[in-house]
Amino acid sequence: MIVDAHVHPARLATLKLPWDTWLGTAADRDVVAGLYGPDGVVVPERFDALFQAEGVDRALLFCEYSPRVTGIQAIEDMLPIVAANPERFRIVANVNPHLHYPVDAEVRRQLDLGAVALKVHPVHGNFAPNDRELYPAYAECQARGIPVITHTGPSSFPGASGRRGDPVLMDDVLRDFPELTVVLAHGGRGWSYETAGFMALARPNLWLDIAGLPPKRLPRYFERFDLERIASKWIFGTDWPGVPGVAANIKAVGDLGLPPAVLDAVLGGNAARVYRLS
Structure with missing residues (x-):
């Protein structure tokens, strides 16, 4: 089973970023544009x-409530995509403490x-x-096994x-x-690969999502580690649409x-285990 564990099907009307900025340089613009209807919504x-x-x-x-940067990508926008194929698609909730209060109530709403x-x-x-x-x-998620x-x-x-984005901040959590x-997510991208890698190997309940990282560069990013050992903690994802193609990354x-x-x-396999995917 192949799992892309990191996908962003944004609604264009509520996307704060310009189209070119959001897509970046790697995306196939024609393919992405062809997925949208005239209303700027993904056609499921x-x-x-x-x-x-x-x-x-x-x-x-992934939905996202980040009006400062990407805008509001509400969880409700994901529901029609899931309804079109509930076997293939699942949703990931998102909360922002500047917007949601109480956060546990919003987490419960989105999980439901x-x-x-x-x-x-x-x-x-x-x-x-x-x-x-x-x-x-976090308490709500721990209690539910989420x-x-x-x-x-x-x-x-x-x-x-x-x-x-310093991964060591999660040590308190x-x-x-x-x-x-x-x-x-992103395995400590940029300056934190080593920190994220050591944390993942030290804890059985900590995993590294490699979304947005060019696969051919992963051995260099994690050069301080035995590749097979650190890869055992990776979860594949693409950060779509900012990739040249999902199949190419696979x-x-x-x-x-x-x-x-x-x-x-x-x-x-790791994604199926962590996210309890059938």
Whole structure:
């Protein structure tokens, strides 16, 4: 089973970023543009057909409440895509302590809509992931067995606060919520690969999402580690649409020379375990 565990199907009317900034330099603009209707909303059937063609069995769709940087991508915008193919697609919830109060009530609301995980985006939301205001949300997730994803590393988008993406900030959360499963999105991208890697190897309930990282560069990014050992903690994701193609990234991960069992875990098995995907 192939799982793309990091996908952003944004609604254009509520996207703060300009089109070119959001897509970056890697995306196939014509392919992405063809997924949208005249109202600037993803057409679910087209979206489903794309991920089927790219060889993806499951995909996690991210909403985001970051008016400072990306705008509001409400969880309700994801529901029609899931309804078109509930086998392929799942939703990831999102809360921002500057917008949501109480945060645990909002987490419950989004989980009840079918979300399989919670993401916090401290870099775009300008808050620390160990802010005590988020603790009720983490408590709710720990009680339900729901994993928490947090953005690590900087973001190139205007208005982002890179210092909030230091993965070591999650050490407080892991201490205070020892049964909580945590995923470090982007694996510590930028200046924190080593920190994120050591944290992941030290804790059985901590994982590294490699979304947005060119697969061929992963051995260099994690050069301080045995590649097979650190790869056993990776979860494949693309950060779509900012990639040249999902299938191309799947092939590139396959070209790293990982043992078959590790490769299977990276491309789907780890995500299936962490996010409880059938």
